[in-house]
Amino acid sequence: MFSIQTLVRPHILTLKPYSSARDEYTGAEGIFLDANENPLGSALENESFNRYPDPYQRKVKEKLAVIKNCSPAQIFLGNGSDEPIDLLFRAFCEPKQDNVILMPPTYGMYEVSADLNLVTAKKVNLTPDFQIDIDAVLKAIDRNTKLIFVCSPNNPTANSLKKVHIRLLLSNFGGLVIVDEAYIDFAKDGSWIEELSDFPNLVVLQTFSKAWGLAALRLGMAFASEEIIQILNKIKPPYNINEATQQLALQALDHVERKDTMVKTILAEREKLVANLVKTPCIVRVYPSDANFVLVKTTNAKGIYDYLVAQKIIVRDRSKVVLCEDSLRITVGTAEENAKLLEQLRQYEG
Numbered sequence: 001m002f003s004i005q006t007l008v009r010p011h012i013l014t015l016k017p018y019s020s021a022r023d024e025y026t027g028a029e030g031i032f033l034d035a036n037e038n039p040l041g042s043a044l045e046n047e048s049f050n051r052y053p054d055p056y057q058r059k060v061k062e063k064l065a066v067i068k069n070c071s072p073a074q075i076f077l078g079n080g081s082d083e084p085i086d087l088l089f090r091a092f093c094e095p096k097q098d099n100v101i102l103m104p105p106t107y108g109m110y111e112v113s114a115d116l117n118l119v120t121a122k123k124v125n126l127t128p129d130f131q132i133d134i135d136a137v138l139k140a141i142d143r144n145t146k147l148i149f150v151c152s153p154n155n156p157t158a159n160s161l162k163k164v165h166i167r168l169l170l171s172n173f174g175g176l177v178i179v180d181e182a183y184i185d186f187a188k189d190g191s192w193i194e195e196l197s198d199f200p201n202l203v204v205l206q207t208f209s210k211a212w213g214l215a216a217l218r219l220g221m222a223f224a225s226e227e228i229i230q231i232l233n234k235i236k237p238p239y240n241i242n243e244a245t246q247q248l249a250l251q252a253l254d255h256v257e258r259k260d261t262m263v264k265t266i267l268a269e270r271e272k273l274v275a276n277l278v279k280t281p282c283i284v285r286v287y288p289s290d291a292n293f294v295l296v297k298t299t300n301a302k303g304i305y306d307y308l309v310a311q312k313i314i315v316r317d318r319s320k321v322v323l324c325e326d327s328l329r330i331t332v333g334t335a336e337e338n339a340k341l342l343e344q345l346r347q348y349e350g
Contacts, residue, residue, distance in 0.1 A: 020238040125323065138172060158288070186292050196225065207219070269335060273330075277342070284298060
């Protein structure tokens with residue numbers, strides 16, 4: 001049975017969080033002499049960022065909650081998705097004692113965060129068709145397993161993982177199952193946010209970096225029960241999302257239709273790119289994609305990568321990643337960029 005009280009590190013339960021000036025007074029009006037800010041404004045000519053931002057990003061969460069069909073209290077905003085990933089380790093994993101389960105090939109930051117926090121990362125490889133080896137994962141769980149990371153659609157393989165397998169993990173594991181949906185806007189399946197009420201041990205990660213086109217802002221999202229979100233808020237830095245990012249995010253959230261249009265364009269370009277890649281001599285296989293990129297098995301990944309770099313076309317060499325031998329990861333570009341890539345691939349003679 002899942003219990004947040006027994007899962008969280010004991011000292012986190014009793015930890016007294018830092019209380020910022022904006023925690024103690026949340027009003028929008030007044031003479032602010034409490035936070036040692038510059039009362040004269042900013043060094044910027046046309047902008048004023050002299051006041052500390054809302055530490056809980058309330059306006060952004062209120063608008064985002066409507067779009068995601070959840071409560072603002074179920075949302076955590078982080079400095080990229082990397083921040084909530086790291087905070088989950090800090091909140092729930094005892095260093096040198098607990099472990100987490102990763103399923104390579106997958107997003108590399110999970111293992112980096114485990115290493116940084118002195119937490120053992122148990123690796124259970126995906127099956128050859130890039131799905132969860134559910135029996136092996138369940139067998140790998142022990143009393144010190146606190147987190148299981150599931151990237152779906154997966155990076156670098158681009159495919160969605162079967163929901164029936166993820167549901168089995170949620171139903172048979174007393175720790176947290178973190179479903180990373182960075183690429184969910186490009187997938188056919190709906191988000192796991194819809195099932196938060198059914199699974200108290202579910203955490204869903206999303207990002208503004210991909211479909212929203214806001215990678216430079218470094219704004220990530222975590223969705224979970226109010227209890228889990230309260231713990232993340234308790235241990236995060238007080239002002240982790242700056243005011244400029246909050247303002248730009250609010251503007252972006254007013255343009256969901258523009259995001260959706262970009263997604264449709266990328267999906268159409270992905271379809272055309274895949275149709276041409278399968279006819280390219282140096283491409284052995286194009287794996288199914290639910291993301292804004294494709295993984296391709298090639299005749300010589302290193303040679304093709306170096307050749308493309310010489311042509312100022314940069315893809316990602318994933319040939320050293322388990323189950324991805326001789327594979328390249330290719331982001332779907334504009335129609336013009338994709339055409340230039342295909343032209344160069346056809347000319348490759350290695």
